[in-house]
Amino acid sequence: MASEIVRLSRVSKGFNDGDKYHQVLDDINLSLNIADTVALTGPSGSGKSTLLNIIGGFEFIKQGQLLLNENDTTHWQDKQWSQFRRLHLGVVFQQFNLLTPLNVRDNIAFSLRLNQQKWTPWCDYLIEQLGLNDVIGRNVETLSGGQQQRVAIARALAHKPRLLLADEPTGNLDEKAGQQVMRLLTQLARESNTCVLMVTHSSDCAAFMKRRWHLELGKIHE
Ligand SMILES: Nc1ncnc2c1ncn2[C@@H]1O[C@H](COP(=O)(O)OP(=O)(O)OP(=O)(O)O)[C@@H](O)[C@H]1O
Numbered sequence: 001m002a003s004e005i006v007r008l009s010r011v012s013k014g015f016n017d018g019d020k021y022h023q024v025l026d027d028i029n030l031s032l033n034i035a036d037t038v039a040l041t042g043p044s045g046s047g048k049s050t051l052l053n054i055i056g057g058f059e060f061i062k063q064g065q066l067l068l069n070e071n072d073t074t075h076w077q078d079k080q081w082s083q084f085r086r087l088h089l090g091v092v093f094q095q096f097n098l099l100t101p102l103n104v105r106d107n108i109a110f111s112l113r114l115n116q117q118k119w120t121p122w123c124d125y126l127i128e129q130l131g132l133n134d135v136i137g138r139n140v141e142t143l144s145g146g147q148q149q150r151v152a153i154a155r156a157l158a159h160k161p162r163l164l165l166a167d168e169p170t171g172n173l174d175e176k177a178g179q180q181v182m183r184l185l186t187q188l189a190r191e192s193n194t195c196v197l198m199v200t201h202s203s204d205c206a207a208f209m210k211r212r213w214h215l216e217l218g219k220i221h222e
Contacts, residue, residue: 002070005088005163005195006032006055011064012218013050024050026218028064032163037186037196039206042215048199051215052165055197056089057081069162086115090156090164090194092185094171096148098140098155105136108155117159122192126154130184146177153185157192164189166198170205182208 008030014023024047032038040048053059054066057073066073068084076084098107104127109119127133130150135143140151149169156164169185170178186208189196200206214221 003034004031004070007067009065011061013061023218028220030220032195034195035193037209038211038213039209040197040199040213041206046215048215049167052167056165088162090161092152092156092166092169094168096152098148098151100141103137103139104132104151107140107151108158111155112158115159123158126157130154145173149181157188160192161194164194164196168199
């Protein structure tokens with residue numbers, strides 16, 4: 001399997017804003033390799049989420065090229081996108097996006113089933129490392145924010161994705177819970193060789209990542 005997971009070449013992206021065109025990404029080149037961990041920072045509205053959405057295939061580009069696992073995605077149909085996400089992608093958002101009628105185990109199991117994957121000893125290990133053993137049968141609605149985000153991390157890493165996209169994963173947590181979530185996320189991503197691209201406004205969180213990209217006025221500075 002290729003060691004380069006993501007490559008963007010000359011990618012530009014903008015949106016129509018009334019009768020004006022608003023350029024968000026301007027001729028971006030970047031790459032992510034196995035086990036890279038990158039904090040993506042930048043002012044509000046600079047395009048951080050847009051960049052994550054493009055890499056995850058939730059937003060499309062008309063200018064430039066996106067390679068995933070060294071495959072050109074330009075002509076990918078829904079089938080190829082869903083196969084990539086199912087096998088290789090995990091996502092964690094600021095809002096935990098858990099299935100609230102379900103307990104912790106079922107949240108993870110349901111997502112594995114969607115990805116056509118099975119529960120493995122790695123999943124038990126995630127539960128244990130994330131301190132979720134005691135709450136495994138509890139409805140996720142009854143958990144604290146920090147616990148819910150740890151469930152979201154278990155769910156995102158349960159199939160050992162090659163790439164984890166995280167959009168402000170500690171944005172809804174207090175400082176202590178945020179630090180704990182960051183420690184666990186980086187430890188478990190390292191153990192599963194998962195590359196992490198994480199949007200954050202916090203320099204404390206960014207410090208957990210090996211690399212830092214700053215996005216401003218459409219350009220990325222490392
Ligand atoms: N689907 C869309 N349609 C129109 N404009 C959009 C769309 N998505 C994003 N934008 C615009 O693109 C710009 C970048 O948005 P984006 O959410 O990527 O920024 P961000 O850096 O993640 O911001 P924040 O830190 O506030 O979350 C903003 O001006 C936003 O309004």
